[in-house]
Amino acid sequence: MKLGILLTSSPENENTNTVIEISRAAREKGHEVSIFLMYDGVYNVHKKEFAELAGKGVSIAVCALNAEQRNVQKVEGILFGSQYDHACIAGDVDRFISFG
Amino acid sequence: MKKITVIVRNLPLNTRRNSEALRMGVGLTLREDKVTVIFMDDGVYSAAPAVPELIGAPTLKKEFEALPMMKCTMLADKPSLEKREIKNLVPNVKPEDRDEIVRTITGSDIVIPF
Amino acid sequence: MQDMVNMTTELDLRGEVCPYTFVKTKLKLEEIECGEELIVAFDHAPAVENVPGNLKNEGHKILGIEKKDDHLWKVRIRKA
Numbered sequence: 001m002k003l004g005i006l007l008t009s010s011p012e013n014e015n016t017n018t019v020i021e022i023s024r025a026a027r028e029k030g031h032e033v034s035i036f037l038m039y040d041g042v043y044n045v046h047k048k049e050f051a052e053l054a055g056k057g058v059s060i061a062v063c064a065l066n067a068e069q070r071n072v073q074k075v076e077g078i079l080f081g082s083q084y085d086h087a088c089i090a091g092d093v094d095r096f097i098s099f100g
Numbered sequence: 101m102k103k104i105t106v107i108v109r110n111l112p113l114n115t116r117r118n119s120e121a122l123r124m125g126v127g128l129t130l131r132e133d134k135v136t137v138i139f140m141d142d143g144v145y146s147a148a149p150a151v152p153e154l155i156g157a158p159t160l161k162k163e164f165e166a167l168p169m170m171k172c173t174m175l176a177d178k179p180s181l182e183k184r185e186i187k188n189l190v191p192n193v194k195p196e197d198r199d200e201i202v203r204t205i206t207g208s209d210i211v212i213p214f
Numbered sequence: 215m216q217d218m219v220n221m222t223t224e225l226d227l228r229g230e231v232c233p234y235t236f237v238k239t240k241l242k243l244e245e246i247e248c249g250e251e252l253i254v255a256f257d258h259a260p261a262v263e264n265v266p267g268n269l270k271n272e273g274h275k276i277l278g279i280e281k282k283d284d285h286l287w288k289v290r291i292r293k294a
Contacts, residue, residue, distance in 0.1 A: 006212060008120075039120050064260035065232045066120075082264040083127020083233035088271070090104060090210055091131040098212040100117075127233035130240065130268075166237060 002032045004093035006086070007041040008100035015099035020049045022097070027056050034089045038063035039100070042072050054078060061085045102133045105208040108143035113157050118146045121214035122163035129170035136204055137167065139193065140177035147176045147193040148186050160190075168192040177201050221250045228257040228286070235261035236268055243274065243293050251277065252291045262287040 003026050009015045023033045035058060037044055042062050044050055054060050054077040061079040062072075063086070074080050090096055106125045112118045121137070128135045139147040146160065153159050167174060168191075175196040176189055189195065196204075205211055225242045227235050239254050246252060256262050266276045266289055273294035280288045 008117075008214065038124065039117065063232070064264060065258075068260060080260065080263070082236060082260070082268060083124060084130050084236050084264070084268040084271075086124065087128050087131040087133070090128060091102060091133055096210040096212075098210075098214075100212075100214055123233065126237060130233065130236060162234065166234065169241075170237065 001095065002034070002093040004089045004096040005033065005035045006096070006098045006100070007035060007037050007044060008039040008098075010040040010043045011047055016044055016047065019044075019099055020047075020053065023053050023058050024056075027053070027058060032059075033057075034059040034061070034093060036061050036063070036086045036089050038066050038083075038086065040070075041100075042067045042070055045072055045075050045078055051075065051077065061089070102209040103136070103207060104128050104133050104210045104212070105136045105138060105205055107205075107211065107213040108137060108139045108146055109141045109213060110146075111142040112146040112150065112160075113152060113155065116158060117214055118143065119158040119160055119163065121212075122146075122160060122167065124212070124214065125172060126163060126166045126170060129167075129172055134173075135167075135170070136173040136175065136208070138175050138177065138201055138204065140180045140201065142180075142184075144176050144180045144184060144186055147174070147189050149188055149190055164190050164192065175201060175204065221246070223250065223252050225252060225254045227254055227261070230256075230261070231258050232261060232264065236265050239265060239269065239291070240272075243269075243291070246293055248293050250293055252293065254289045254291065255282075256287050256289065257285045259285075262289065265289065266291075 064080040277290040
């Protein structure tokens with residue numbers, strides 16, 4: 001199954017841990033996971049857990065405009081993309097969960 | 101084609117969440133999915149005419165132009181409007197009964213409360 | 215009669231950000247014929263990084279990206 005996750009809250013919110021745990025569990029069960037970070041969610045991009053998820057095959061994209069607005073620097077392995085990328089995730093997945 | 105519903109529920113002037121929800125709504129139309137934006141609770145204030153630029157807040161002009169152009173439906177929850185005595189809405193936002201709002205949400209493939 | 219393949223339309227998207235950079239490019243592409251070219255001017259770096267890839271994903275061909283100065287790029291697209 002393909003799972004899409006939107007995260008719009010900052011790392012201080014408990015949503016971050018929920019997204020990490022769900023993504024980790026889904027990957028361990030062999031599901032495809034795509035995460036899109038936008039609004040304050042872009043601040044999560046520097047958390048080491050997200051780099052670990054990317055290393056385990058989780059596809060992570062960030063709204064480049066929101067990142068630029070917040071002076072969030074690029075991270076290797078994470079796509080600094082567009083709202084079009086978000087639309088692709090929403091269109092392609094079997095299940096989509098939003099955390100904000 | 102998926103049915104995607106974005107729900108706007110916050111007061112508009114103390115957060116950028118509402119303007120970002122609408123910008124995201126525009127983006128979600130780009131893969132030919134059917135996008136609906138629902139304004140409810142305090143979010144209905146975002147669907148009423150306002151001049152946010154007077155306090156340096158983002159104007160929603162561009163979003164309200166682009167969303168209908170991209171065939172996005174915009175609905176405002178009638179009970180939320182009545183509770184706040186909002187009579188006027190920006191063009192292309194339609195007041196809708198709660199039953200229809202619920203039908204739209206439950207009939208969606210994806211619901212994003214922003 | 216003018217050769218359709220050589221027809222080029224220009225679109226100035228300076229001042230626009232995501233997703234309007236893509237939305238307006240897409241709408242302009244809908245106005246022109248397949249095989250025609252569109253040149254779009256952007257002044258937002260993330261748009262130059264993302265819009266060409268997104269257009270390729272939609273089947274269009276990117277013929278070139280020209281950097282005019284630090285804040286101006288021109289992307290040449292052929293409509294699929």
